[in-house]
Amino acid sequence: MNEFTEREQITTNIYEDADRACGFVADAIERLLRERQSQGKSAVLGLATGSTPVRLYRELIRRHREEGLSFANVVTFNLDEYYGLEGTHPESYRRFMQDQLFDHVDLDPEKTHVPDGTVEREDVFASCRRYEEKIEEVGGIDIQILGIGRTGHIGFNEPGSGPESRTRLVTLDTLTRRDAARDFLGEENVPRHAITMGVGTILDARVVYLLAWGDSKAGVISESVEGQPSASIPASFLQLHKDCVFCVDGGAASQLTRVRYPWLVGPVEWSPSLVRKAVTWLAQKVQKPVLKLVDEDYSENGMADLLTERGSSYELNIDLFNQTQHTITGWPGGKPGADDTNRPESASPYPKRVLVLSPEPLDDVSCMGGTLHRLANQGHEVTVAYMTSGNLAVPDTEVRRTIELIIELGEGHEDQAEVSFARCVQRQLEEKGQFGLDTAEIRRLKGLIRRGEVRSSALMLGLTVDHLTFLDLPFYEEGRYRRFNVGEEDVNRMHALLEEVQPHQIFVTGENHDPLSIPALCFGVLRDAMEKSSDSEWRASCNVWLYRGPGGEWEAHEIDMAVPLSPSEFENKIQGIYQHQSQRSQSPSLAKNGAGNTWNVASELNHSTAQVYDQLGLPEYEAIEGFKKWSLNR
Template sequence: MKHFDISESSQRERIQTVIYDGAEGASMAVANEIRDIIKERQKSGKNAVLGLATGSTPVRLYRELIRMHRDEGLSFANVITFNLDEYYGLSGDHPESYRRFMQDQLFDHVDIPEANTHVPDGLVAREEVFASCSAYEEAINAAGGIDIQILGIGRTGHIGFNEPGSGPDSRTRLVTLDSLTRRDAARDFLGEQNVPRHAITMGVGTILDAKKVFLLAWGEAKAEVIAQAVEETPTDIIPASFLQSHANCVFNVDRSAASQLTRVLHPWLVGPVEWSAPMTRKAVQWLARKVNKPLLKLVDEDYSENGMGDLLTEKGSSYDLNINLFNITQHTITGWPGGKPGADDSHRPERATPHPKRSLILSPEPLDDVFCLGGTMHRLANQGHEVTIAYQTSGNLAVPDTEVRRAIELIIELGEERQADTEAKFARTVEKHLDAKGQFGADTAEVRHLKGLIRRSEARSSARLLGLDISHLSFLDLPFYENGRYRRFSMTAEDVSIMKALLEKIQPHQIFATGLGHDPLSVPAISFEVLREALKQCEGSDWLKECNIWLYRGLGTEWEAHEIDMAVPLSPDELKNKIQGIYQHQTQRSQSPSSSQKGPSDAWNLAEQVNRNTAEIYDALGLAEYEAIEGFKLWNA
């Protein structure tokens, strides 16, 4: 049952979904709703009851509420909060507990009474869990029920920790965490093996009792599950889909998280569209894959029977459309990612001149570069271009302690053999710090430094395999990362200054970067924002006017075929070489990315699968059959 106005374009949506340009606008809209109810209740001498969420998604919302308190005098003295969930087995002062998160991100910065804040008890004895959960429900009822409930959404479709299988009548309880949920939290806990296996969470039924619900979602990683929750029949496989039954629920999402909704993904299926060149390319390639035909074999009936008859009316016959789209797709393919010298470049994605080019590869963390464009980097080097790889962050947060202990043993033994007291002393200091922090404690500066050195070594080994000059590797160690933790990063002016200095030093003819469309608090997204701000400060520079910026999608994913402006094919040998380059990042074996619950989890297997899939799509469209393809999208800064 729908409880909101439906437009032609949103006719398939069963939950009101508002799309914002970015997380800031969406967070401000929800913050305004919270401010209004707090003030309304203040006037009548009553409390406002908020249900709160954790993770990176609501951080911008909490920052805006803190700003309202600081700059506008918004008081939280009459606010009572109930958090959705807590890891079972973690104390409230554990760095990854949700109680600690809420203190750091909101409670310690506003005037809310401590007694008014409620987070499930993660240390309650197992035999007392049921009673504790019942008491949590009773406390919510005694407060008058939740006025506004804030939610994020996990890639399994969970809200709170209501994993697949959670029904609409579920209440606050102890749950076992899904393997994908634990994998997504692995970096926070320095390894999946350290992530708690259980949590206490409000139930779906508890959430549905709230008077108003706002679900927030950012980044392309959430796009598929948002579309499922909003447009498909409610099912316990996607617990968030039960929000369709709520009378006052709004999804506030950014454009990346909305990208799989029908009105965005296939707008021609829900109403008239403006047939721009990008829209036409997107639609025709979709049609070819839907009817399982190469581009050149599509006929008028294929168009008219799949909601695209008006495209034929506007653009002409299927024959003309097919030829045009085939040529456009074919012209994206090049074995010369730096441009082919002395060749006609009128139908090539990259310019022939100048040659050689200064190519700058930006890698948010070590591994991102070789995983996403290892073959392209190898091509650029072999074709004589000056390739600089800049690792924007050290990646030290992703190194397991076990890898550090192995390095310590090597350093100590080598130091003893060579009587190098300084190195051996440093290694023993790091070893003591590891022992002191235990399994979940925060790394000291010395521990993080050694972890960073380990990742540098892996990056150099990988670059050598790709035929790159390791003297052109640059390790920026951006401060936002060195001074932060996953999900809690914040860009600084110093980050931008470091990036600007690198750009002005190299003055590249082409830049390869990633992070656009990612979760705003992720390492790739912040690294991209650092680049964006640095480019703004370089506006007017002669080199920038002649610089192409190529975007790669990110770990475990690839651009859709219609988005690719440059497709670099890889031979079987080039693909094998790339996989060997990925394999040098040994510390990332347990940290490898995964875009879904299915398929290979090792980084080298996943990269191979992604590149082969892209080649298969090009083959299905009627293009040449390649072993693998790396894709890039041209970006206008």
């Protein structure tokens, strides 16, 4: 511990990326396995599911295949299982573990344990007791691997779970079920109950490693590490463990005090970006416009050394005000013929070739619909590329509605090809049931539904069908959530589009997201494709602008370009979002704290950003969409 980490009640290691964090944990597991193997003893691992530990399991598989790491002496116990699912179900955690680890190493199947989700209700208590007894019989868990949910749950210990809780049947939180909705092709298909190890069971492990990636986990990581232990954040009870380490990437660490407010915990080097962050924070904290901050505000809030370095609050205030003011522009593509000295985007060339990348349909309009409308109306050559079809996010109910429409429209017509296709999909829906996998035909129809929604939305934004490109990247079309693998063809398709458009501007999201999320995978595809285009002439003059992503917005100090929206423009954006009918139910990526729908969440974010600018003393706007400039080399 040092002055920067003294607020942290759990040892927290911050890594450059998830792979480095997983390497650290894999080293610990390897040491344990080799030590126990040399002693002729078993090693007992507690394992987690979900996207978070997938990279760890891949690294362990690599070490098994390439370095001879053996799992023959390993006994495993999984944290949890959905209640009511057979182990063969594609979304069961038993199946997940087989796919992600067990089938790829030399584990004895008899030594792998996952809670039984099929036991009769009256036998659940006894089954859970037996699970606890099995852990005790092998001497307890040596290393427990954890992820963390947005509610602060570990395993399926939802808010309200205390440190005394043991393995038991639990009712899943609404937000937890919503987060799993896409895995089950609709929230209505997600089981309402699960069997989970208790917090107390987890605390009994000798060593605990909790993994977390992406800034969507930042808030709950901060609360768990720096807040008081509380049943409202079950992960906070890990503060009671004597050997627990949180291994997180920069995104997940971004709300820890030492990262978010480093000047409050120790001396810092005041870089321009840190000064901007600190002064913006100060104005919001004392609830004053920037230009009204005084020396006492700085000195009373841990920033006296900044005053000493810069001389006075007056100069600091002016600098921050000007910086923030210069981010505001109604011309996101640059204003032709204007002095662009203090504008975020250059005036020339005009018109610009603009490429907007949307990981899934709806991401573009929900995050930057107003800016899209501006770019199109101001005469730029705008191409919107939907990197994936988004077919996995379409509930079966939407497909049934579409099938009925196709069949009804086709009655009495000679050409029955569409009707035959619709009836084929109808049969396949019935055959797959509630939990089966979508066939290629079902996914095709779901993709067509989303294309139709995209076209309707584009019309609201002033775009035409000619402006739209559907990449249908193979990693998505051939995969499923948490089981995506990006390949060369994905990068080749993106590279071909870049070379065709040769953009002056690219708008994209995905940086600092969970590395296995669709936005992060798509961002990686773009990054690799741009590296392939490193010698292309267009690269030298291309600006890349990051939009924050569904359900989030950049903080004021992070914004390099702020595009204000008038009331009518904002309403136009909301109408564009509303065209995505299949996504009108709450989306995991857009729902905030479990409440709201796609257009309400977008409305709240854009209004909030405008309010922050207003509070800082800048002009008052109806709404603002924010963007951060990105460099491939950073």
